[in-house]
Amino acid sequence: MVFRKFLSELESKKQLVKITKEVSTKYEMANILAAIDGRPVLFENVKGHSMKVAGNLNSSRDLVASALGAKKSNLILLLAKAMNNPRPPKMVGNAPCREVVETEVDLRKLPIMTYLKHDGGPYIPSAIVIVKDPELGRNICFHRLMLIGRDRLAARIVEGRGTDNALKKAGGELEVAIVIGNPASVLLAAATSLAPGVDEFSLANALEKTDLVKCKTVNLEVPADAEIILEGKITKEMADEGPFMDLTETIDGVRKQHVIKINCVTRRKDAIYQTLLPGLNEHKILMGMPREPSIFNEVSNVCKCRNLLLTTGGTGWLHAVVQIEKKNADDGKKAIEATFKGHGSLKHCIVVDEDIDIYNPDSIEWAIATRFQADKDAVIMPGAPGSSLDPSAEHKSGEKTKTCKVGLDATIPFGKNAEGFKKAGYGNVDLKKYLDEVL
Ligand SMILES: Cc1cc2nc3c(=O)[nH]c(=O)nc-3n(C[C@H](O)[C@H](O)[C@H](O)COP(=O)(O)O)c2cc1C
Known part of the structure; x- marks a missing residue:
């Protein structure tokens, strides 16, 4: 389900926690998200920013199941079926993610959060990063992106995986598109390692319709319904990245990582920034x-x-x-x-x-x-x-x-006698018969 359609569905089911009080991108929003991990949140009043921020959207398996229109116990089969039957996505000519085009880039306008006091700086943990491998074609992956300047990010690119391999083949520089505000189908596809040459967007599209649109300034394609797109280049320049909290909830060290230079930002007029909490439920799921x-x-x-x-x-x-x-x-x-x-x-x-x-x-x-x-x-x-x-x-x-x-x-x-290993279990009872108020 498209990112914002999912938000409105959560709202209509009264599952979306709306925070209207002014909140800071530094620690405060992360602390709120952590305190109600498992519940989707929309921050409507972010200090110093006009954009709203949504988080915890896939912070339980029930949420992922409802985003994909499936039962929780069927998620594995649904994913397996889509992995075995990838469907190339359709290209469209225009798209909501290009309503606004900004070539004067200032990434500090985005509500990029600092999550913990250990953090090396503000960073984006929730974006998917698209590159083209010179031999294998498109690769989509999560890379945390540390804000290190007006138009610069340091990207944590794990060695030996899709982006790293593509970058090495291309001589250390590659065009890149970064997408913020994605549905569960796209996020799951980005987190999957498919066989070399199999397009992760075809997996997303097999899970649910995922139309793509061409980027403005780079030769890459992005989901048409996304909220925000950053276009640019992974450069040979290296910068300190980290420390940040990892999946294990322990602190990862500082490494020299590639710098990404952003040349163009496109977005919806009223774009909503998507975050997720590193280390907690959504990251793990x-x-x-x-x-x-x-x-x-x-x-x-x-x-x-x-x-x-x-x-x-x-x-x-x-x-x-x-x-x-x-x-x-x-x-x-x-x-x-x-x-x-x-x-x-x-x-x-x-x-x-x-x-x-x-x-x-x-x-x-x-x-x-x-x-x-x-x-x-x-x-x-x-x-x-x-x-x-x-x-x-x-x-x-x-x-x-x-x-x-x-x-x-x-x-x-x-x-052995299997019955001797089973729980005996008590019978069901209608408590309303015995209590004025059911506990
Ligand atoms: C929330 C989240 C954050 C992640 N952060 C990173 C990251 O910072 N760097 C990285 O290389 N992989 C990260 N990953 C793992 C990759 O997305 C994952 O290994 C991916 O499947 C690799 O795909 P590939 O083999 O096609 O490159 C993250 C995954 C998730 C779900």
């Missing part, structure tokens, strides 16, 4: 959710996979809970192996039966408490390649991070 279909496919190759989740407690990236329909004694162990194959950065995985609620941490812990014996049901893999984001892993410069991976098979042991 957008980062982890695109990995779930590949885990689902791998587990489905070895047993009946019912559902799975990269949990928020596990940073949305390091912990998976996988629900299977166990038919053979070794299904749990096979599912563990397949889960690690489906997501290389994963550190811990727990396999559970169908009666466990994978969205409820208490239910998962109960399965471990009552169905798991470490000497028989744990798979431990010391010295395995791990995530660069895990502070406890072994990091050596120029080498792949090493970690110890652990899988827990918390399914009911095969061949």
